[in-house]
Amino acid sequence: MTDMIENKNKTKTSSTIVVNPVTRIEGHGKITVQLKEDGSVDSARMHVTQFRGFEIFTKGRDFREMPVITPRTCGICPVSHHLAAAKACDAIIGVKLTPSAHKLRELMHMGQIVQSHALSFFHLSSPDLLFGFDADPATRNIVGVVDAYPELAKIGIAIRKFGQEIIKTLGDKKIHPWHSIPGGVNRAIKATERDTYLRELPEVMAGLQKAVALVKNYLDANQALAREFATVTTPYLGLVKNGALELYDGDLRLVSPKGRVIEEFACQEYAQKIGEFVVDWTYLKFPFYRGIGFPEGSYRVGPLGRVNACDKIATPLAQKELEDLREAGDGRIVHYTLYYHYARLIEALYGAERIEELLNDPDVMGSDLRITSNALNKEGVGVVEAPRGTLIHHYEVDERGSITRANLIVATGHNNWAINKGVEQVAKQYITDGKTVTEGALNRMEHVIRCYDPCLSCSTHAVGKMPLEVEILDDSGQHLTSVFKE
């Protein structure tokens, strides 16, 4: 990619810029920027360019296969799909889990929260924060971090490994594990395994606190940027339990931009509350709150969504950070998109603290792992908070247990509108003249997307891929030039 993109088409009065693929995000996407006649930005869009059809091709399959099939939606957060699917199956057979099974599932989930948030921060986003948005793209990546900040890179690798090892212990594989089954789990944890993780925890905690300090320093040193960068004022959605942050099992709470609770509802009511709007230029639908309508009812999810939706966090270190984060906001709510990074690390800290609580809980060492039932309800809904936000699985089955309808709403989908808005804002700010677009401007647009850490492989369960392409089109829609990555 050249540093400057010349608009060679002098006969045209306006144009479009394309960035493809968007990199250092977990999925496939591209951005197109539509310019006006004077070379300023008219609009910008993020397109998700893949579709795979999970909701459709699983029809006719036995519902019990879903915890194994649906994780293949996403290799970054397969545990989320595994658990959401298992919870939908629990609802179909109509059982409540034993405390041991419930807590072992949560333990695996916390392993994933830690590994996935570490990946997002250290491997994917930290190059922008450490080197700056305008740094050389050849070194602005995890390899560059390894060269320039070897200690930090090692911490990131160790934290991710810790979470992945917990997943592997319970589910036999780090990616696409198999542990949850309808009505419970298929394996207990051994005392020796528990002791290993308890021994490793202090180092993980210390590493996470270093990362938290790094992000706080960055936000303090770049206050003006943090306040203006792709900031949008939206409602927020997340699971809560007794008002506290909850990632595995709770009720859904939607709060207004001012922090008022608009509605708190049980997960199985989701379809009456949430709709998904379709447009023809992206394979990713736009979820919105039906009570307000589209697009005004577009809300945000994920780390920032959850810390805005909850009243408090039930573990001490994360709670203290939550209080610090809220000082940056407008009353109780923080709308600044760059604070996603901070919220993400607060959650990673919560995940590590929660792992410690769970490992010290006698229930986790139990062996009463499954409750079976041969009754079949007609449908089941399973909801978990995936690292990137609320994940919903909803299956309807016939009398033999074959899927007749499946509906998945994935975390990144909820943020679709906000990502598009943020990309457009940054484009308008950094592209004033379509004749000269800097690589740094394009990278800033990509970083908006990275803030949300979108899992576009999830998003494209229906379709599904995101390389970033920024394409520049003229006012007649003619393709002028693109910055393209394959």
Place this chain on the structure above:
Amino acid sequence: MTKSTEPAKPKMASVWLEACAGCHMSFLDMDERLLELFKKVEITSTPISDIKEIPEVTVGVIEGGLGNEEELHIAKNLREKCKILIAWGDCAVFGGINCLRNFIKVEDLLREAYTDTVTTVNPTGVIPHGGPLPHDGVPALLPQAMPVDRAVKVDIYVPGCPPDADTIAFVFNEILDGRIPKVPQEMMRYD
């Protein structure tokens, strides 16, 4: 990455086609072994770095099968740019889970996803890529999802859903030692 004073390292590029990213995540699961690998190999264009155009490379890696026009184009482009092409993971090797859609017509698949699900709100009945080509910003689906070698020649096959980090490390080390890797029996997984 490579400083001018050092001898040139072999270059690697990877792409992610019709897949879930799990194979790339498994690559990152090499953990501390990544630090060693980065010393020996120059990482160019990948989903985890920012170089947008694939340069001439020694090793090209494809995660994922072929499901749409864009993926087909990318696979052909990488094949032209690399000396050794690796099909990495079940989707690239066999087509993988994507092929479950092959029993359904593309138009039925899209109609259902964008009009029939319980939460879909589609007042005008638009379907992404339901219109004539070229469509606005999204590529057309191929009639069926398929493995990579239906379109380009593959040199090395590494199955697994995903292949685990040990297997990936083994494959890279063999190539760096100048051998075409044959994945040993105990590392072969088909899941």
